[in-house]
Amino acid sequence: MKNMIAFAVALGITAMIAMFTTLAQAEYGDVVINNYSDESEMRPVVFPHWFHRIRFQCKVCHADLGFKFEAGGNDINMMKIIDGEYCGACHNGEVAWSVENCNLCHSAKPGTPTQVHESTIQKLVSPAEEMAKKEEQ
Numbered sequence: 001m002k003n004m005i006a007f008a009v010a011l012g013i014t015a016m017i018a019m020f021t022t023l024a025q026a027e028y029g030d031v032v033i034n035n036y037s038d039e040s041e042m043r044p045v046v047f048p049h050w051f052h053r054i055r056f057q058c059k060v061c062h063a064d065l066g067f068k069f070e071a072g073g074n075d076i077n078m079m080k081i082i083d084g085e086y087c088g089a090c091h092n093g094e095v096a097w098s099v100e101n102c103n104l105c106h107s108a109k110p111g112t113p114t115q116v117h118e119s120t121i122q123k124l125v126s127p128a129e130e131m132a133k134k135e136e137q
């Protein structure tokens with residue numbers, strides 16, 4: 001219960017920060033997960049698959065943590081992550097940085113559907129960042 005209240009507070013503050021911060025860029029093989037993000041007015045999640053694959057064995061995630069081999073095929077939500085399931089098994093401030101860093105995961109352009117990203121062209125970068133680049137020129 002305490003955790004849920006803390007999360008609700010963090011949600012309000014960090015959702016605002018997330019909107020204004022620079023975002024990670026999507027690369028080949030990244031998985032975009034957007035079962036719930038858009039409808040919750042969060043940016044869709046970019047999961048950098050290759051980044052994780054070179055650090056962990058497949059079985060860590062696909063057997064031990066129960067991730068199915070399908071983009072968008074897992075019923076992942078924030079409460080489960082905070083409870084230490086899915087991404088939260090590692091993104092807990094111990095194995096990797098914690099869930100407070102909303103924008104590091106919720107980094108796709110709003111409206112990007114669930115997919116395995118096939119291209120090296122940086123299509124998923126947020127419009128906010130593109131605008132910032134234009135202003136620099």
Ligand code: HEC
Pocket residue numbers: 031032033047049052053056057058059060061062067068069070071072073074116
């Ligand atoms: C750190 C965790 C993690 C590791 C390690 C990992 N995966 Fe994944 N994998 C995921 C997640 C998360 C998804 C997307 C699931 C979703 O969208 O719900 C995924 C999706 C997939 C998919 C379906 C999407 C696609 O690219 O076609 C395949 C196939 C896959 N993984 C294979 C592998 C293989 C093979 C390895 C080892 C070489 C591996 N994974 C290692 C977490 C991991």
Ligand code: HEC
Pocket residue numbers: 010011012014015033034035036037038040042044045076077078079081087088091098099100101102103104105106
């Ligand atoms: C380690 C990665 C990660 C971090 C960090 C993270 N999220 Fe998420 N979040 C996810 C994933 C994966 C989903 C499922 C996405 C989907 O299906 O659309 C999700 C879903 C959500 C949803 C959809 C509805 C729900 O309740 O699940 C909301 C809202 C959300 N996150 C808010 C946040 C906020 C606010 C923060 C920061 C306090 C945050 N997230 C941090 C990975 C993360």
Ligand code: HEC
Pocket residue numbers: 024045046047048051052055056060061065086087088089090091095096097104105
């Ligand atoms: C098996 C452990 C594990 C799981 C599960 C896991 N991560 Fe990670 N993740 C890591 C580690 C370790 C790092 C590197 C942290 C660092 O550099 O401090 C990382 C880094 C990242 C990064 C930053 C990549 C970069 O380029 O710096 C993102 C984004 C990310 N994870 C998202 C997710 C999302 C979304 C999920 C769930 C769908 C997830 N992770 C599940 C361990 C994991």
